[in-house]
Amino acid sequence: xxxxEILDTLKSLCGDAVLxxxxxxxxxxxxxxxxxxxxxxxxxxxxxxxxxxxxxCMSGMDHNNGTLGAVYxxxxxxxxxKIVIKAIVKNEDARVASxxxxxxxxxxxxxxxxxxxxxxxxxxxxxxxxLLPDDYPGHPLRKDFVVPEYYNGMKVPY
Amino acid sequence: MITEPRIIPTPYVxxxxxxxxxxxxxxxxxxxxINMGPQHPSTHGVLRLEIVVDGEIIVDVIPHIGYxxxxxxxxxxxxxxxxxxxxxxDRMDYVASMNNDxxxxxxxxxxxxxxxxxxxxxxxxxxxxxxxxxSHLVAVGTFGIDMGAFTPFLWTFRDREKILDxxxxxxxxxxxxxxxxxxxxxxxxxxxxxxxxxEFCSYFGPKLKEFNDVLTYNEIFVRRTANVGVLPPDVxxxxxxxxxxxxxxxxxxxxxxxxxxxxxxxxxxxxxVGKGEFGKVxxxxxxxxxKVREMEQSVKIIEQAVAALPEGNVQAxxxxxxxxxxGSEAYVRTESPRGELGFYVVSDGSASPFRVxxxxxxxxxxxxxxxxxxxxMIADLVAIVGSADIVLGEVDR
Amino acid sequence: MQxxxxxxxxxxxxxxxxxxxxxxxxxxxxxxxxxxxxxxxAAHIQDRVAYMRTGWHGVLQPFADILKLLQKEDIIPAQADxxxxxxxxxxxxxxxxxxxxxxxxxxxxxGADLNLGILYIVAVSSIVVAxxxxxxxASNNKWALLGSLRSAAQIVSYEIPSALAILVAxxxxxxxxxxxxxxxxxxxxxxxxxxxxxxxxxxxxLLTPFTLTAFFVLLTAGIAEANRTPFDLPEAESELVQGxxxxxxxxxxxxxxxxxxxxxxLVSAITVCLFLGGWQSPFGSFMSGxxxxxxxxxxxxxxxxxxxxxxxxxLPRLRVDQLMHVSWKVMVPFMFVCIFAVGLILVW
Numbered sequence: 001x002x003x004x005e006i007l008d009t010l011k012s013l014c015g016d017a018v019l020x021x022x023x024x025x026x027x028x029x030x031x032x033x034x035x036x037x038x039x040x041x042x043x044x045x046x047x048x049x050x051x052x053x054x055x056x057c058m059s060g061m062d063h064n065n066g067t068l069g070a071v072y073x074x075x076x077x078x079x080x081x082k083i084v085i086k087a088i089v090k091n092e093d094a095r096v097a098s099x100x101x102x103x104x105x106x107x108x109x110x111x112x113x114x115x116x117x118x119x120x121x122x123x124x125x126x127x128x129x130x131l132l133p134d135d136y137p138g139h140p141l142r143k144d145f146v147v148p149e150y151y152n153g154m155k156v157p158y
Numbered sequence: 159m160i161t162e163p164r165i166i167p168t169p170y171v172x173x174x175x176x177x178x179x180x181x182x183x184x185x186x187x188x189x190x191x192i193n194m195g196p197q198h199p200s201t202h203g204v205l206r207l208e209i210v211v212d213g214e215i216i217v218d219v220i221p222h223i224g225y226x227x228x229x230x231x232x233x234x235x236x237x238x239x240x241x242x243x244x245x246x247x248d249r250m251d252y253v254a255s256m257n258n259d260x261x262x263x264x265x266x267x268x269x270x271x272x273x274x275x276x277x278x279x280x281x282x283x284x285x286x287x288x289x290x291x292x293s294h295l296v297a298v299g300t301f302g303i304d305m306g307a308f309t310p311f312l313w314t315f316r317d318r319e320k321i322l323d324x325x326x327x328x329x330x331x332x333x334x335x336x337x338x339x340x341x342x343x344x345x346x347x348x349x350x351x352x353x354x355x356x357e358f359c360s361y362f363g364p365k366l367k368e369f370n371d372v373l374t375y376n377e378i379f380v381r382r383t384a385n386v387g388v389l390p391p392d393v394x395x396x397x398x399x400x401x402x403x404x405x406x407x408x409x410x411x412x413x414x415x416x417x418x419x420x421x422x423x424x425x426x427x428x429x430x431v432g433k434g435e436f437g438k439v440x441x442x443x444x445x446x447x448x449k450v451r452e453m454e455q456s457v458k459i460i461e462q463a464v465a466a467l468p469e470g471n472v473q474a475x476x477x478x479x480x481x482x483x484x485g486s487e488a489y490v491r492t493e494s495p496r497g498e499l500g501f502y503v504v505s506d507g508s509a510s511p512f513r514v515x516x517x518x519x520x521x522x523x524x525x526x527x528x529x530x531x532x533x534x535m536i537a538d539l540v541a542i543v544g545s546a547d548i549v550l551g552e553v554d555r
Numbered sequence: 556m557q558x559x560x561x562x563x564x565x566x567x568x569x570x571x572x573x574x575x576x577x578x579x580x581x582x583x584x585x586x587x588x589x590x591x592x593x594x595x596x597a598a599h600i601q602d603r604v605a606y607m608r609t610g611w612h613g614v615l616q617p618f619a620d621i622l623k624l625l626q627k628e629d630i631i632p633a634q635a636d637x638x639x640x641x642x643x644x645x646x647x648x649x650x651x652x653x654x655x656x657x658x659x660x661x662x663x664x665x666g667a668d669l670n671l672g673i674l675y676i677v678a679v680s681s682i683v684v685a686x687x688x689x690x691x692x693a694s695n696n697k698w699a700l701l702g703s704l705r706s707a708a709q710i711v712s713y714e715i716p717s718a719l720a721i722l723v724a725x726x727x728x729x730x731x732x733x734x735x736x737x738x739x740x741x742x743x744x745x746x747x748x749x750x751x752x753x754x755x756x757x758x759x760x761l762l763t764p765f766t767l768t769a770f771f772v773l774l775t776a777g778i779a780e781a782n783r784t785p786f787d788l789p790e791a792e793s794e795l796v797q798g799x800x801x802x803x804x805x806x807x808x809x810x811x812x813x814x815x816x817x818x819x820x821l822v823s824a825i826t827v828c829l830f831l832g833g834w835q836s837p838f839g840s841f842m843s844g845x846x847x848x849x850x851x852x853x854x855x856x857x858x859x860x861x862x863x864x865x866x867x868x869x870l871p872r873l874r875v876d877q878l879m880h881v882s883w884k885v886m887v888p889f890m891f892v893c894i895f896a897v898g899l900i901l902v903w
Contacts, residue, residue, distance in 0.1 A: 026268065026488055055398045057489055057500045059515035064506075073489045073502065077395055077411060084489070105398025108525040109517075116231070131224040131554060140232060192697045198796060214701070214875055306784060306872025312601040372869065378785055379871045536701070537794050537874045 003028035013043040029084035038097035055105040060113030098124035116141035203550030226554040234514035248334040251552035256289035257494040259338035265490035265501040277470040293495035304544035342473035384437030387542035397526040401497025406432040406445030413493040518552035578655035627805035639693035644810035646686025659734040661848030694802040702798025706789030717776035719890035723769035724829035737833025744837040777822030784867035823859035
């Protein structure tokens with residue numbers, strides 16, 4: 001399936017969730033409503049024409065303009081096609097519907113995005129910090145993150 | 159910006175286990191929570207597994223990672239140019255540095271639409287496959303230790319040493335090479351490399367047979383690994399497992415063939431999948447044998463690549479300052495020894511990457527661990543962790 | 556030898572002490588030799604050379620190792636039960652050491668010429684289980700606890716097949732006294748119990764399959780009781796860190812090691828005494844006598860110690876359930892068949 005067909009199929013399945021799309025780039029992407037991501041994911045996973053069963057990658061993003069993004073690179077093992085799904089949220093209200101129930105592979109990636117960017121994945125089964133200590137202040141991959149001077153009484157920039 | 163730390167308690171399974179005796183009585187047993195790691199000998203680094211056990215039976219496993227987190231992604235954003243990221247890639251999966259370098263270089267090359275000279279492509283394949291053998295040798299050797307067989311480990315390290323000698327000859331380093339650069343290689347291979355590589359290929363085959371005799375087909379070893387930690391193919395795909403973990407479950411998928419990069423399409427080789435020869439498809443033995451057989455295939459690829467190695471330049475013409483177009487992004491995946499190694503690189507038009515996300519295969523492969531290890535024994539958990547072949551440098555990045 | 560010593564020193568008590576010291580000296584010397592042998596054998600199996608710098612081919616390395624262990628700080632974990640923690644290694648070692656009393660090293664020397672020698676060894680070796688349980692419990696460490704429980708389960712299970720295998724030899728030899736059993740096997744290699752003992756050829760031929768089975772079962776069960784690979788689950792370092800001796804250091808740790816090595820020889824010596832002629836020379840009266848006897852017993856024992864080392868560096872480890880499976884579902888039924896068959900043949 002070409003990316004145009006994927007977009008059309010997705011629009012026919014859950015048209016209200018699709019916000020934007022850019023298909024003429026190296027890796028075409030579709031931007032969707034963050035809180036409806038789980039619905040989109042379900043459609044992508046369960047529709048036999050799309051059948052996106054493999055999460056290649058899921059990354060958090062800080063666009064440095066007050067928005068954060070959750071980027072899903074998807075692949076279909078049966079149909080052999082790829083698509084990128086983006087969910088863009090505001091810094092202050094960083095809430096995205098979790099897809100961990102649909103793709104097991106996204107679970108740890110979403111935890112990592114929560115850890116690094118503070119994107120809260122609603123409906124995630126186990127949303128804890130994954131790489132950083134549980135008491136770490138802030139989310140370090142955000143562009144506005146300032147390295148704290150002290151961490152647990154230890155001076156940081158030595 | 160400082161936010162309130164959010165600590166969510168670990169979800170324990172608090173139901174005490176019960177064993178029914180043959181007379182119908184129920185014996186209640188208490189569960190015990192054990193910390194396996196981060197200094198445990200068989201967690202392959204600093205992985206901490208919080209395991210809830212009922213005697214020897216595992217009720218639940220909760221992996222805790224991050225002990226080796228070195229802020230690869232943050233570092234990458236703060237480099238002054240793209241080339242500087244390569245040494246950091248080396249340090250991600252320190253057992254397979256060549257493959258990591260290639261992954262990142264390829265991502266940037268795809269963004270810039272650079273074509274690399276043919277000699278570079280061939281040398282990259284040779285290096286990556288040599289590295290794959292070296293990495294699999296570590297994996298199968300340490301897996302032997304996990305099973306209590308110490309001797310095969312030293313044999314595999316003896317053979318790995320030959321590969322490291324080849325790398326040392328090429329770029330002076332034995333572990334972290336910084337050899338594959340954006341648009342090419344740091345320099346050409348020295349004279350005599352090709353002969354040594356051929357020599358290694360002819361040396362390695364019989365040694366692998368020796369290894370199989372002492373470990374792979376050992377009765378005790380087979381009984382320890384067959385039917386243990388079965389990962390069904392649908393679960394493997396759902397959890398985005400890749401590499402030997404996915405192929406061990408019988409899914410015939412290899413990025414070298416199915417999402418081609420480099421010049422792998424010019425060689426004759428076969429993708430190895432687990433067939434469940436001693437138990438169910440997707441058990442620990444299958445994941446193990448896939449690695450062993452992949453080494454044979456890698457030798458085949460190296461032999462062909464070395465024979466067909468073209469002459470030429472080893473560096474494509476690339477701009478001195480790499481500045482991909484603003485907003486351009488690429489997710490490029492390559493087959494590292496552990497599976498799908500992806501780099502998601504985003505540029506904002508400046509000389510340093512705007513965002514680099516590394517998708518480590520070990521990170522994803524480890525996430526399926528709790529699914530497949532419930533209900534097995536402590537010794538089996540060690541086998542499962544060993545067969546997943548994790549490198550904590552890559553899990554934690 | 557006992558009478559000779561009493562005559563020599565005059566005081567019976569001193570003579571008894573001297574008698575008791577002989578196995579201890581033997582164990583210490585033997586442990587050094589085995590330490591060296593194990594490292595060298597392991598190294599050559601693994602395609603390397605091991606110690607080469609301390610003395611000629613590193614022969615002084617075991618002394619250096621002991622010296623290092625002596626200097627180590629003796630750490631007792633804060634939460635440990637101090638009394639039990641300290642006592643456990645001694646229980647383990649003593650349990651093995653007292654077993655040596657009934658081993659006839661030669662026709663002239665046996666520490667205690669007991670009528671119930673082999674029964675005594677089986678009995679006292681159970682003290683080891685208590686020591687291991689104590690060490691695991693007192694360490695206050697979950698890995699140590701798991702290790703000691705595994706160990707207790709393992710030793711208790713493997714005592715059944717080993718006792719049954721011992722019974723086969725005892726039935727043929729007609730004595731529980733190891734010295735008597737050794738004497739019984741006089742007259743060369745084909746009179747050893749493993750080949751049916753001295754007797755008519757037909758009986759021997761009929762007995763041999765069963766005695767061979769019993770011999771292998773006894774050896775395997777012995778290795779399991781000595782906690783050696785492939786049965787080293789109690790201290791499986793890849794699973795249980797170090798099992799019951801996780802928290803031990805310095806000399807206490809060395810005691811466990813010493814006990815393990817002593818146990819290796821003890822199980823070999825029992826097997827040799829019961830099935831392979833004990834101190835008897837394999838060539839009948841050639842090269843026999845009290846001194847040659849000691850040589851033969853130690854040589855045969857060391858051979859099986861070597862076999863254990865060889866196995867350790869070749870085989871992977873079993874899993875707990877497989878371990879129990881081997882003991883209860885394979886060895887015990889086989890041994891019942893053997894005992895029944897041997898009994899029938901002997902009566903007939």
